Amino acid sequence: MYKGMDVISALQFSRSDVEKLITIAEELRRRVENGEKLELAKGRILFTAFFEPSTRTRLSFQFAMAKLGGNVIDLGPEEVTSRAKGESPEDTLRTVDSYDPDIIVVRHREPGFAAKAAEICRAPVVNAGDGYNEHPTQALLDVYTIWRSLGRIDGVTIGVMGDLKYGRTISSLSYILSNFRDVTIYFISPQALRPREEVLKILDQRRTRYELLEKPDDAMEKLNILYVTRLQKERMNPEEYERLKGSYIITYEYLSRFKKIPMIMHPLPRVWELTTDVDVLPQAIYFEQAKNGLYMRMALIKIILGV
Secondary structure: OOOOOOEOOHHHOOHHHHHHHHHHHHHHHHHHHOOOOOOOOOOOEEEEEEOOOOOHHHHHHHHHHHHOOOEEEEOOOHHHOHHHHOOOHHHHHHHHHOOOOOEEEEEEOOOOHHHHHHHHOOOOEEEEEEOOOOOHHHHHHHHHHHHHHHOOOOOOEEEEEOOOOOOHHHHHHHHHHOOOOOOEEEEEOOHHHOOOHHHHHHHHHOOOEEEEEOOHHHOHHHOOEEEEOOOOHHHOOHHHHHHHOOOOOEOHHHHOOOOOOOEEEOOOOOOOOEOHHHHHOOOEOHHHHHHHHHHHHHHHHHHHHOO
């Protein structure tokens, strides 16, 4: 079922799929932290094609393949490729696919591009973010982080705050969480940045509880997790960004007002919406969240390669 599969949407994953990946990620973590040199992906090649900027996603995929004993080839910045001459990303992928990589990881600003890449390429394609649409591997590492922090996903109450319209992590995380029992999602945003209708429609179909709020104060002490996101400046017009900038800022002083502080997550990068003074709190788990991405992506590569 998993070997050779494309990973395009978080909707592909059932509860049992997520639980299996968490189990594999934990086993790989144990082996890596015990100093074991893995050769599960020896002789295999992962190609990373990022047509949009990335730090954590790109590097964690590359580290994940290296730690599994495989090889990584990266497309590199646009200015050193034929993209600078006007070549289409589709033609770039067709060419690379002809070199027989074992997995292609793609990020692109166009919603739906990963699905298009999967149609073009023989190699399995993993969606590392397609515009405002989805980011399925981020959602997998997010639920892995929730599980590691709370020991469960069932019964979790999470507040998702910020740009819920253009932020692709939100749709994928909502889809993954909807597989679990008694989950409640508080979507906290200005009205202009509420989740897209197609996301809410799927939550309705799956009978996942959610509520739309404008003030984090209304939900803060009910939350197990506060998931903070930045405004997607690159997907907004300048006037919209300036109008909404600073809608919410989570600071140490703000959090200290509450009797109960939830675990604080953030997909990163952060800009102004989450201040660095929060980093000292034991509830601040966003850098651990980024680290968890390494092991979840190792698990995903393992099952796609069938090793």
